[in-house]
Amino acid sequence: MDERQALAAFAALAQSHRLRLVRHLVIAGPDGLAAGTLAGAVGVSTSNLSFHLKELDHAGLIQSRREGRSIIYSAAYPALSGLIQFLMKDCCQGHPEVCTPAVAALAVCCTPAERRRPEPVLP
């Protein structure tokens, strides 16, 4: 993930329809959702949806595959991770206080409970 890609990703996420599309797709998981389903979910015309999906695709945040007469879109999880890591890397140069709260929040959210270590007691 370089600056150019990060800018494209941020621009893609800086639009409410697209942000909602990405959120829906992320929650939908790798199976993804058909374009028509997405149109209903975010309340956008099919032609406008197509425009936004293309923008997201160009930004590398989603991918598509044909399935029957539908086209199924899904989140590009590695790109999302990469963007987050790009942001974080820049937040940490000598200032861990910037992202420590985010790490804490994530650690709870992303670690299945049965694998979670007890919180350490720090001095």
Place this chain on the structure above:
Amino acid sequence: MDERQALAAFAALAQSHRLRLVRHLVIAGPDGLAAGTLAGAVGVSTSNLSFHLKELDHAGLIQSRREGRSIIYSAAYPALSGLIQFLMKDCCQGHPEVCTPAVAALAVCCTPAERRRPEPVLP
């Protein structure tokens, strides 16, 4: 951090001058940098700089204070953390594989070595 704020933040970060400004400020730490210093660092005219700094301020990503005849800008660390958490929260609904790599990268980057717990051995 609600959707409106996240959109404003993403829009602010989706511009190369502003992204560089934020990165400089984040690395500079809480002490911040004078506007003139930033202008030199990112190569932008003072009037254009003023425009971009105001955009970042409106997005809540930076703050400013006067010091002598200079105005010192600094990163709004809590807003950055909040944005990251907003993004992450949406990435995790049932799909930890999305952000686990990011968490791993962050955990190393943001935890001072002396406080780091040994990596757990999981089955």
Place this chain on the structure above:
DNA sequence: CCAATATCTCAATTGTTATTGAAATGTAGA
């Protein structure tokens, strides 16, 4: 107070992006 410095404001120009509706493309079932 005056001059120098630092930053901001304003208006004009240019370029980019979002939205709409109509028409075109591609797919599958009868």
Place this chain on the structure above:
DNA sequence: TCTACATTTCAATAACAATTGAGATATTGG
């Protein structure tokens, strides 16, 4: 093959964002 369905393309319009340069505002040292 014909028809219905799902999605995309295209052109036009409207809204928004970035840049520039000139001038205004604020602060300090002499």
